Amino acid sequence: MKLHFLSAAPRWIAGTMLPLLLATCSQPAHQAPAGSKQSALLEPEIKIINYPAVSCEQIWQLNDDNSLQSPLYWMRAMDCATRLSAAEARAEARQWPAENWQNTLKQGLLLNNGNVTPVERRQYMTRIDGFLFDYPAPVRPLLQLWRDNQMAELQLSQERTRYAHLQETSDGQLDALREHQRQLTRELADTRRKLENLTDIERQLSSRKSADVSDSGQHGNGKTPAAGTTDSTEDVNP
Numbered sequence: 001m002k003l004h005f006l007s008a009a010p011r012w013i014a015g016t017m018l019p020l021l022l023a024t025c026s027q028p029a030h031q032a033p034a035g036s037k038q039s040a041l042l043e044p045e046i047k048i049i050n051y052p053a054v055s056c057e058q059i060w061q062l063n064d065d066n067s068l069q070s071p072l073y074w075m076r077a078m079d080c081a082t083r084l085s086a087a088e089a090r091a092e093a094r095q096w097p098a099e100n101w102q103n104t105l106k107q108g109l110l111l112n113n114g115n116v117t118p119v120e121r122r123q124y125m126t127r128i129d130g131f132l133f134d135y136p137a138p139v140r141p142l143l144q145l146w147r148d149n150q151m152a153e154l155q156l157s158q159e160r161t162r163y164a165h166l167q168e169t170s171d172g173q174l175d176a177l178r179e180h181q182r183q184l185t186r187e188l189a190d191t192r193r194k195l196e197n198l199t200d201i202e203r204q205l206s207s208r209k210s211a212d213v214s215d216s217g218q219h220g221n222g223k224t225p226a227a228g229t230t231d232s233t234e235d236v237n238p
Contacts, residue, residue, distance in 0.1 A: 014143040049073075056080035058105060060092065068102050078109055078146070086115035097123075101131035105143070112150070120156040125150055 006174070052070045053064070059073075059080050067073045081089060093110035096103040108124045116124075135143055 051076040056083060060096075063102065069138055071138055074109075074139060074142055077106065081109045081113050084110070084113060086113065089114040098127045100136040104128050104131055106137075108150075109146075118154055118161075121150065121154055121157075123155075131222070192196045 030073050049062075049067065049070075051067075051070065052057070052077060056079075059076055061066075062073065084092065089110045089112075093107045093114060096110070098104040098107055104124075104127050108128050111120065124216045125147070
């Protein structure tokens with residue numbers, strides 16, 4: 001019944017729908033606006049730079065916004081800074097006075113490898129923190145990691161200085177103890193020598209006393225008559 005009904009549909013419906021279907025199929029699926037080609041020509045061309053391939057001599061000279069806002073650029077700058085000697089890093093850092101955030105950051109990256117003192121490290125970190133709100137958002141995570149490393153270096157320097165002071169104090173105390181020990185050793189040697197001298201004196205005195213006692217005994221047992229005996233004999237014989 002259904003097939004019979006469709007076959008009985010008026011032919012004018014098919015004649016009306018067929019041109020519409022053909023027109024729909026022939027029309028492009030997407031028709032660009034009239035001004036789209038002109039607007040595409042006006043869009044700026046974005047150049048993608050392979051920063052790891054940029055030479056270290058050229059990396060410091062890149063000052064366009066695309067480079068300065070790219071973390072890859074600053075990673076390459078950090079890598080190039082480590083390849084310089086201390087003297088070269090300091091010389092390059094003088095080429096970038098701390099007038100803006102990008103120069104200040106370049107200067108800090110270079111001085112980090114310039115064999116700086118803790119005082120110099122604190123100074124350029126203070127300059128970098130002075131532009132805290134100027135750093136682009138894409139660069140901030142990398143900058144934070146680098147800054148944490150700088151703070152760790154400062155803390156390590158403080159611990160080394162503290163350890164050096166403790167070592168110096170400990171060495172001084174050990175030297176004082178050694179000197180005191182040497183003084184006690186000398187005093188002990190003097191005391192022993194005095195005791196040995198006293199022992200010798202006592203031995204000599206004991207020897208003399210024994211000799212005196214022996215001499216006194218010999219005189220008391222001799223054959224020479226005593227004075228009292230002679231007197232008594234004279235009294236008996238007139």
